[in-house]
Amino acid sequence: MLARILNTLLMLAVAVSITGVINRTRAVLAGRKGLRFFQHLFDAKVLLGKGAVYSPTTGILFRLAPCVCLASSLAAFLFIPVADLDPLLSFDGDVVMVAYLLALSRVSLILAALDTGSSFEGMGASREALYGALIEPAIMLSMATLAMLSGYTSLADIFSTARSLDVNLTIVVLLAAYVFLKIMFVEAGRVPVDDPRTHLELTMIHEVMCLDYSGIDLAMIQIAGWLKTAVFAMIAADAVAAAVCFDWLLAAPLAVVVAGLSVGITESMRARNKLSRNSTYILTVTAMSALIFLVGYLLLQNIEIV
């Protein structure tokens, strides 16, 4: 039980730190002093203390959606182990549940965006639905790679046994971690797929869906975003940990550093993709995960023969 609580606390720490590291990295690379490390938490606190403005076009679904988004992201979040620690929730086949809980949070925001009747939010919803559909196979493929290598179908079992993997498979697990990091970029709406800092609504994806939210609702969506980022960052870090035999003490900081640095550096170094290139980008991620699966499969077959 203690391990479960420790795991959840570590995950929370990871979730709140990643945004701080991203902001700091960007500031350093741009030669600025930058925000306070936990500024985003203070911002969220301000939002939580505010009232709200609702459009008369919207109905109950719009008001419920942030709660669904946060609750489902939180549920997915509680399935993620930190290296070989036990997560709060776990059962055989929970990799599927994590993927579909994240889909639930996505659907709630898409429908809320359509509820406002705004053409801009419709645009964002349409893009989110398409990219969500295209990234889904990559998530399942990478999960399947891990399931194949470890022989288990729950994240907790996968990462607690993956440490005894054959040395030959290390590279495959590392590559899977790389793909999970890529998936994190897509799911969290980061450059090069989406730019959270863009100033033009026409070019947004995730941010444009939340244009009409204010106060508590907006805070909930932001918190859900942190949790979602932490889910994929932690899975990637777990895979690295499994490959090179770190334990949880190192896996949690690793998630923060790798996710924060990679996002921060990417956002400082390059511009966002043209929207028409995004589908290609996401399909490339999917193709990559298929390739990694096949490499893992071949290696596994070889080992059995010899």
Next chain:
Amino acid sequence: MYPYLLLVAATAVAAIFATPVRRKVWTALAVVGAAAVAAVAVAVRALTVGEVVLARFSTQFFGDEIIVVDRLSAIFLLIMAVASVATLIYSKGYVEHYLKRMSTAHLSLHYVSLVLLAVSMMTVVVAGGGFSFLLSWELMTISSFILILFEAERTEVRRAALNYLVMMHIGFMFLVAAFATVYAAEGGTTFAALAGYFSTHDALPVTALFVLGFGMKAGMFPMHVWLPEAHPAAPSHVSAVMSGVMIKTGVYGIMRVVAQISSMPTLSTVGIAILVIGIATGLWGVIMAAFQNDIKRLLAYSSIENIGVIFIGMGIGYIGLASGSELIAMCGMSGALLHTVNHSLFKTLLFFGAGNVYSKMHSTALDSMGGLSKSMPVTAILMFVATAAICALPPLNGFISELLIYMGMLDGVGEGRGTLYFLTALVALSLIGGVVVLAFTKLYGIVFLGSPRTTHVAEATEVDSLRLAAMAIPAALILSIGLLPQYTVRPVIEAAAWITGGDYASTAAHLLPTLSTVSIIGFTLLAVIGALYWLKRRAQSRRTVSSSPTWGCGFTAVNERMQYTGESFAEGLENLAASLSHDTVDGRTIDKSEIFPTQHRYDVRHKDKIDRLFAAWWVELMHRINMGVMRLRSGKINHYVMYALLLLIAVLVLTLLNLI
């Protein structure tokens, strides 16, 4: 026994014809209700004891036959009973509108066909031999044909109905050929005889005939083209029962036939074939569904997609069975069976919802709706349940069945045999899952959310409460399967164990704890959502919550025509998969050089490319041959007498020459 059955049937038909026009629905409901109660009773008995033999008799054509209910039939009987009763309750309000326009005889015929469809579907799944099976199958086709023809004055309805009738009979011929082959070899057509045939002969050709025949009904790719034509043409409650349960008889047939195969290599081949068909059907169906701009066409394509998912589950099950892995087989089969049950529930509900919209708007065009959740709040909530369920979102029933199928696949991937099949299926199923979300957020968002796109929509009102009550039946079942899977899924796992010959106890020991956990997570998720909402409301009650128009990004003259439409919502996917459909455009788009565009009409339809297969050169050739033959039909009696004479002479000459 026959005379009594005929007497009961004749009484039922006479009763429906004799009742006054407004009360016909109650008579029909009484008959279907009685049949449903009997079916449920038999099904429950079969689920507890395993097998209930109802009758044994012998026929002229196919030898001795048997009417028997086993666990597989029982599952199908249950969904048929639920869907038929819900459909009849729903039809009361839906048909109301037509009472003045249509003749009494027409309405009587409609209700007789509804009853006949319900009863014949039930007899299909209990029939134990070729004659009773084919008879029920044909009655099912005929009755649904009459049901599609409800609004027979519309040309497109007649075309769709004829198209349906022809395609169903092509399928029927495959079935007759299959049963005849078995009869010729075994002297009987019971499923035991089929098992005997499969053990002594090469099973593949006959299985292929069966799969083709059943696949036609199920809407298997590329024989699915009748579905998107028939459903928009038929009244909504008919679409609901056809799409929800009737096409599932095809699934039943394939499950029943393949269950008789005992040779493992053959089963493996069949499993791979079904898996490949399922992947093609599912992907094709879901992408075409996302393209559609008509509510009922979208739902029809989504039925095709769900048949694909069911086939994927079955394929996984058979491959697992053939490779000797019981867990994979059980996960795949119970996933497929449960998805059959689930789809019957949410698709019935979705078509009812589409019927509510149609009866108020007199249109099913997606892009003329908008904001219906304000004028039809209960319909909107019920449709939301169905939408979330079909997107396989937790904690609803669609998730449970997909979870079982995924578990089969993931176990298969870990097992190391046939990994590549499981991998392909995994990629396909997750892509299908993603695009389903796109298709159904499009449907729900464009129809029920946002602001009304026409004044007509803004003035809509909620439908009568009887229709809403009929919709509540599947909605309640969706919730109960989704939230309490550890109880509701048990009979399905038992049925899957019965088909695959697997051990129920060991699989249940593996799956039921998982399902219990899923149930707890589902309840907790709902509780957390409720708690968050309550906390938010409480905090907001002490602060200023104001109302202001939707942010137009600085543009102040926003109107409801500027909202994203269904067509624009799916544009991204259309750019990626444009080659799958051929578009017919009516009207024109706005030219870039037009600075002040005048009013335009622009209507685009995304048609299935497979449709063209049925409009190709060979159709033209057959048409020409038929036109040639038509010239013989002069309408003069003396010509016909001459034809008869010529035939007789031909027979005589040929006999004399010893040719026949």
